[in-house]
Amino acid sequence: MAERRRRKQPENYFDYSLLFIVLFLLGFGLVMIYSTSSYEANMQGHSSTFYLRKQVMATIIGLAAMIVVANIPYHFWERFATLAYFGSGAMVLMVLIPGLQYSANGATRWIRIGGLTLQPAEVAKLGMILFLASLVCRMGRGIRTTKGFFTVLLIPMPICLMIWRITNNMSSAIIVFGIAALMLFVASPEYKKFIIIGAGGLAAVAALVFFISQAASSEGMGFRSERILAWLDPEAYANGKGFQTLQALYAIGSGGILGKGLGQSMQKLGFLPEAQNDMIFSIICEELGLFGAIAVILMFLLLIWRFMVIANNASDLFGALLVVGVMGHIAIQVILNIAVVTNTIPNTGISLPFISYGGSAVLFLLIEIGLVLSVAKGIRLKDL
Amino acid sequence: MGFVMLMLPETKNKTYIRKKIVVAFFLCAAAFLLLIGRLVYLMVGCSGYYTEAAKNLHERERSIKAARGRIIDSTGAVLADNRTVCTISVIHNQIKDPEAVVKILSKELGLSEEYVSKRVEKYSAIERIKSNVDKATGDRIRDYDLDGVKVDEDYKRYYPYETLASKVLGFTGGDNQGIIGLEVVYEEYLKGKEGTILTVTDAKGVEISEAGEERIEPESGNDVHVSLDVNIQSYATQLAMQAMETKQADSVSILVMNPQNGEILAMVNVPEFDLNDPYTLPEGSPVPANQEEKQNALNQMWRNGCINDTYEPGSTFKIITAAAGLESGAVTINDRFSCPGYIMVEDRRIRCHKVGGHGAEDFVQGTMNSCNPVFITVGMRIGVDRYYDYFRKFGLLTKTGIDLPGEAGTIMHKKENIGAVELATISFGQSFQITPIQLAATASSIINGGNRVTPHFGVKVVNGEGKTVKVLQYPVQKDIVSEKTSETMRYILEQVVENGSGKNGYVEGYRVGGKTATSQTLPRGSGRYISSFLGFAPADNPKVLAVAIINNPQGVYYGGQIAAPIVRQLFENILPYLEGMDYNT
Numbered sequence: 010m011a012e013r014r015r016r017k018q019p020e021n022y023f024d025y026s027l028l029f030i031v032l033f034l035l036g037f038g039l040v041m042i043y044s045t046s047s048y049e050a051n052m053q054g055h056s057s058t059f060y061l062r063k064q065v066m067a068t069i070i071g072l073a074a075m076i077v078v079a080n081i082p083y084h085f086w087e088r089f090a091t092l093a094y095f096g097s098g099a100m101v102l103m104v105l106i107p108g109l110q111y112s113a114n115g116a117t118r119w120i121r122i123g124g125l126t127l128q129p130a131e132v133a134k135l136g137m138i139l140f141l142a143s144l145v146c147r148m149g150r151g152i153r154t155t156k157g158f159f160t161v162l163l164i165p166m167p168i169c170l171m172i173w174r175i176t177n178n179m180s181s182a183i184i185v186f187g188i189a190a191l192m193l194f195v196a197s198p199e200y201k202k203f204i205i206i207g208a209g210g211l212a213a214v215a216a217l218v219f220f221i222s223q224a225a226s227s228e229g230m231g232f233r234s235e236r237i238l239a240w241l242d243p244e245a246y247a248n249g250k251g252f253q254t255l256q257a258l259y260a261i262g263s264g265g266i267l268g269k270g271l272g273q274s275m276q277k278l279g280f281l282p283e284a285q286n287d288m289i290f291s292i293i294c295e296e297l298g299l300f301g302a303i304a305v306i307l308m309f310l311l312l313i314w315r316f317m318v319i320a321n322n323a324s325d326l327f328g329a330l331l332v333v334g335v336m337g338h339i340a341i342q343v344i345l346n347i348a349v350v351t352n353t354i355p356n357t358g359i360s361l362p363f364i365s366y367g368g369s370a371v372l373f374l375l376i377e378i379g380l381v382l383s384v385a386k387g388i389r390l391k392d393l
Numbered sequence: 394m395g396f397v398m399l400m401l402p403e404t405k406n407k408t409y410i411r412k413k414i415v416v417a418f419f420l421c422a423a424a425f426l427l428l429i430g431r432l433v434y435l436m437v438g439c440s441g442y443y444t445e446a447a448k449n450l451h452e453r454e455r456s457i458k459a460a461r462g463r464i465i466d467s468t469g470a471v472l473a474d475n476r477t478v479c480t481i482s483v484i485h486n487q488i489k490d491p492e493a494v495v496k497i498l499s500k501e502l503g504l505s506e507e508y509v510s511k512r513v514e515k516y517s518a519i520e521r522i523k524s525n526v527d528k529a530t531g532d533r534i535r536d537y538d539l540d541g542v543k544v545d546e547d548y549k550r551y552y553p554y555e556t557l558a559s560k561v562l563g564f565t566g567g568d569n570q571g572i573i574g575l576e577v578v579y580e581e582y583l584k585g586k587e588g589t590i591l592t593v594t595d596a597k598g599v600e601i602s603e604a605g606e607e608r609i610e611p612e613s614g615n616d617v618h619v620s621l622d623v624n625i626q627s628y629a630t631q632l633a634m635q636a637m638e639t640k641q642a643d644s645v646s647i648l649v650m651n652p653q654n655g656e657i658l659a660m661v662n663v664p665e666f667d668l669n670d671p672y673t674l675p676e677g678s679p680v681p682a683n684q685e686e687k688q689n690a691l692n693q694m695w696r697n698g699c700i701n702d703t704y705e706p707g708s709t710f711k712i713i714t715a716a717a718g719l720e721s722g723a724v725t726i727n728d729r730f731s732c733p734g735y736i737m738v739e740d741r742r743i744r745c746h747k748v749g750g751h752g753a754e755d756f757v758q759g760t761m762n763s764c765n766p767v768f769i770t771v772g773m774r775i776g777v778d779r780y781y782d783y784f785r786k787f788g789l790l791t792k793t794g795i796d797l798p799g800e801a802g803t804i805m806h807k808k809e810n811i812g813a814v815e816l817a818t819i820s821f822g823q824s825f826q827i828t829p830i831q832l833a834a835t836a837s838s839i840i841n842g843g844n845r846v847t848p849h850f851g852v853k854v855v856n857g858e859g860k861t862v863k864v865l866q867y868p869v870q871k872d873i874v875s876e877k878t879s880e881t882m883r884y885i886l887e888q889v890v891e892n893g894s895g896k897n898g899y900v901e902g903y904r905v906g907g908k909t910a911t912s913q914t915l916p917r918g919s920g921r922y923i924s925s926f927l928g929f930a931p932a933d934n935p936k937v938l939a940v941a942i943i944n945n946p947q948g949v950y951y952g953g954q955i956a957a958p959i960v961r962q963l964f965e966n967i968l969p970y971l972e973g974m975d976y977n978t
Contacts, residue, residue, distance in 0.1 A: 048595070052486075195413040259450060261435050262443020275451045279596025299436040306425050317418040321411050333414060340421040347428045351435055 078379025138334030268298025459585030479531025488541030707912030710822030761893025772820025
């Protein structure tokens, strides 16, 4: 294969493996969305393919966007880096404008322009990847200084805080910060600082959890601390904060090794809220069992491996950092999503890339894949 | 992986970035591995626990009522049965043609279309339209085969004889549990064991038909066979109704039992009520002001006078005084007495019902005359201590132990409060109260040779296959009086009917014994009387004992004149009937 390709297109490399992995995940996601949402859609008075059709539309638009972006040399976007940073900040602020804001499920996280709803947090993730890649390149060796280190660490903070506070979406804030942290980790030659910060962070989280679980008996705990308590013992909060988690655990646990079979989930019949959305992985576990779940995780591992390969072979630092950002974005979301669903960490709303139901998420993910494909195209085959 | 490790020609700067990218990849891979470990723990280690929990969540339990056991009389007639009734409900999500459903259901069930459509349109898992629909209507609705309409079959208690022995049988409530009467006492045998249907439902409780269902079949209750005889009960009811109407009495009770073993053949308390409609007060009764008043009125209607109410027995109680006197040797049948029409007890002058007095008489004649001074004299001879001991020995201080709920106890003076006057009044059946069943049981014991029997209905418990599961046993207290005293009592009481005050109880061709009573109810002077007669036959070997009690009759109120004829008519019919039964056995 490689030889034939080299003969036909000696100058270009195209990462088909990545494309096929993405297409597979998208196809698998659509099957699972149909499986999880059809009953619920019927109950709401829609046709059983209601959610599927919406997702197919978003996927088609996303694939079109991906093809366009993949064919634009990625350096084209570098000039918009600063705009992307401030633009995403401005979009988050737009959520506050009554004419533009759009609420769903009791949260105001979307803006609506001309019938199109968009989640600014998704834009911000992409914007942050582009901005930081460009910033690190411009800093050059400056990244090695402590000042440079903290500049890259602190610059995403305002956006993160805005996402957290204004759209009340802590999980997206964490992801944006995580992307920035991973990009910094790659760009900086440091290890010690990361280990210290990482260990410090872990200790702080552990202390917080300990404090909350100790204070659990005293009343007047906040919204988030109750979430932590529900995480520690979901069955004690079965009717409140622990409900969704517990339902997810029922789904996962009852799946067993081989699962109940595609379409045979019981938990999707109204028991598990957001089954086609954030909780879709638990339905995958219930229907396809441990084997299905591991297969999905391996697909994501394969995807991340492709990102690593492309980043390592990118023709320049900007391209490599773009791919690292996308890799960070997808890896963090997959890890956090599965961790939430399995009650490994406290419940917070994170969707599973390419598989969960959600239009803007899949659109922006595919734009990011387009970027990666564009970077991959820049790899000169003669350098391989 | 061939080209992964190939290096681009570049600076040292790039080299560490590559390393870091690989580190980042392996960090992610490590995280994935941890999550896989977590999944293995959840899906293999905890699978059993979560599968069970999920199953409990998805399954709904619906109970299937067990058929309640029947109550069957001594002739094999079914007194309490079950009828299949249907409950019609609609399942909103499964309805395909709401208009047809509304139209058909309202037509078949006789409900307004408005009522039905409101329920059809209601967004709920399952909505009950009507329950207790008879089976024919239910079958018709099922034949329409409408989507979303559910016809569930159920059992409802049904009493084929409607009002017959209503206060004895009792009835059942909404959960098929006994409320009063035999239905309560034999609940444990009758009720059976509920079955369950386990169905899988979605979060809203809508059944998922593909998932199928698990069924645990119900166990039907056992039949209880009772000693009651429908024929005797029916005839006694007729007589009681007749007497109540002609005498414009408040109520009439008739009790028929076998004095040898305590089996009750009939227990009538008119007015009875309709067991198939026990919550409707009789026509013409005042409309109750509130729920509490209605409940009181219902309780009053359900009362079984033979066992729930006490009364002053009056002269029928002379049987007990006589037996105690004979047994203790305080009196013999040949003892002579003289009645001047009254007797002085301490400073009190207690009158005989015959103002002029009965003059000279022996004990048998005294009993035939129901002469108060004779019995007061006997009572005095026995004395308080011995009298009280006999009272206890005859079982009058305890309940009879009849298998019906709510038996009233005896209302008696405390022993230390019994002076001469009290003893005198007790001797002829006044100043204390007992239940009619107590009188019947005690009299039975005195005439049957001295065995204190337990009056009862329940005979045996039979399961669905016709096999006897349990023969019901009742305690018997032997020798409360001697056989000789018993024989003497039978002779005296036969004399009462042959030649004395009970002659209206005489039945041509049979030897009947008995005793009349007319007692004034408290407060004295109210003009309210209770007339009664206790009779048994054959007098030499009693097979049947009957008590008739007329509560507040108008006009003639003497027991010998109005109560004795009831027992006579009853005996005239049932004695040949019972003999016929004997031939068969």
